[in-house]
Amino acid sequence: MSLGAIDLNLLVPLEALLEEKNVTHAGFRLSTSQSAMSGSLARLRRHFNDELLVRVGREYELTPLAERLLPVVQASLHKAEEALSLTRQFDPESSRQRFSVVMSDYVMTVLLEPLLRIIAQEAPGVRIDFHPIVEGQPENESHLRCHDLMIVPLGYQLPGVSEAVMHDRFVCLVDPENPRLVNGTLSLRDLAEMPHAACVIGNSYTPADRQLETLGIRPKVQVSTPGFSVLPFLVSGTDLVTLVPERLATRYERLTRCLAVPTPFPVVPLVEAMYWHHNRHTDPAHRWLRETLRKVGASLDGSLTQETGAGDAAPAAHPRSDLRVVS
DSSP states (O other): OOGGGSOGGGHHHHHHHHHHOOHHHHHHHTTOOHHHHHHHHHHHHHHHTSOSEEEETTEEEEOHHHHHHHHHHHHHHHHHHHHHHTSOOOOTTTOOOEEEEEEOHHHHHHHHHHHHHHHHHHOTTOEEEEEOOOTTOTTOHHHHHHSSEEEEETTOOOSEEEEEEEEEEEEEEEOTTOTTOBTTBOOHHHHHHSEEEEEOBTTBOOHHHHHHHHTTOOOEEEEEESSSTTHHHHHTTSSOEEEEEHHHHHHHHTTSSOEEEOOSSSOOEEEEEEEEOGGGTTOHHHHHHHHHHHHHHHHHHHHHHHHHOTTSOOOOOOTGGGOEEEO
């Protein structure tokens, strides 16, 4: 069969449909309407003489042919993108590039302001769409393929490339009138007995949660949220305690009645890393975005070191040395 027998533009919606297994989600991913995506699916079904997606209960599943097609289509588009990037150049001053970045509400709180300042100066025409982390997303390769970057704590075994971009550490956050506070500190017994407010995203655990587990403490979680930003408001005026990144605690101490105190165990570092798919590694625009994030992360880490002082155990910033490929 010659290439002229099929519209090659259908390969992009084909990949989205097979990965998302949902017409609406595939359309959202490609910024196209559901009716247009349904039309593409109809053309693809005629071409392959196969349903490709079949309804099973409330969900759709791939047909056997679609299962075989998926890795072939992914590899083909990867090669096509790689070929096109060989001659592509990127000029930030004139570019109208649109990026898609997934990050937690905590990272948005501390990273966006300095990042947007740099973009306004260096690339005023560039647009970045920020998306929150949703349950199951960090473990799913298809999400890594449809976004330029995912910024999540280092340690997720996502296929692709990862590089540390920002460092922080966990502190305890409580209401300043909490009777458990003694000279501005909490004990391990306090953490074991106090009701907790926790950030829970799917089956993922924060480094602080893992530290508590190592110490044999199973927190009494009274309330959970899918992000960090609301936790200070839950602590304020209650007997709850929560473990949050220090930068977030510092910001919200001014907005809510809460107090950040050291953890009653050794410092638990938090390393936020950017993850991206192999097929974007050599893209000039993507390289510019990563370098911009490196600069922002380095400036934030530098300010943290100055605030904590040379004698404190502030996490060191060595973003380039943390570059790694996960297969």
